[in-house]
């Protein structure tokens with residue numbers, strides 16, 4: 001169910017509840033649409049901040065992309081409105097918050113949980129790619145969990161709508177593909193690389209190329225300096241999937257279709273996207 005679609009929203013349409021968090025550019029509150037009682041997350045961004053950081057174009061692009069994407073594993077943006085000082089985004093409410101917090105709390109996930117998240121992410125990315133969207137900034141902080149523990153990709157700030165190879169430096173260090181680190185042209189396959197990084201991080205609790213300095217992480221990424229610490233909890237099937245995603249030549253990375261059919265995913269993932 002959606003809140004009633006409406007041309008012109010205003011703050012009067014919502015009862016504001018507790019704060020959910022604070023991001024770089026604004027605060028997020030749980031809120032309820034007065035008429036339908038539909039619960040949403042309301043992200044409030046001060047226009048002054050948008051001007052200061054010159055990000056209004058980025059925000060508009062983020063909003064246009066997110067509003068058009070409708071998938072169970074992509075956080076819905078239902079609409080937006082503004083007043084003289086603020087822009088408000090009406091977002092799907094992710095009751096269980098950040099996946100990153102869950103990972104920090106548990107240290108690492110079980111193979112079943114990790115595979116379920118990877119399958120959900122793969123399905124969401126396949127949908128994005130079909131719609132010519134490359135996310136480019138998939139990382140645990142941008143992944144939220146709904147009331148059933150279903151993964152939701154949030155934050156389309158860095159994503160681009162693309163049909164050709166792109167050449168701009170962006171993303172977050174540990175999750176960057178070698179072609180992005182080296183500032184080369186890149187395409188959809190950057191998201192496939194990131195799936196390999198996340199799969200590793202979900203199972204071991206740390207990203208694979210972590211290093212003391214940024215320069216060392218860069219070097220490790222470029223060399224694909226990948227090793228698997230001994231762990232009785234991580235199967236050879238999982239390591240096989242990771243090794244086939246963290247491949248320097250982007251054209252040789254496992255495709256999203258092949259990830260969905262990989263034995264480790266078939267054996268461990270819950271196709272409904274929920275973890276026990």
Ligand code: AMP
Pocket residue numbers: 020021022023024025026027028041075091092093094095097098144154155
């Ligand atoms: P952001 O400004 O998007 O980085 O959001 C700041 C924090 O608010 C996040 O780290 C989340 O903990 C929380 N948050 C953001 N969006 C939602 C949402 N749709 N549902 C629940 N919590 C959210």
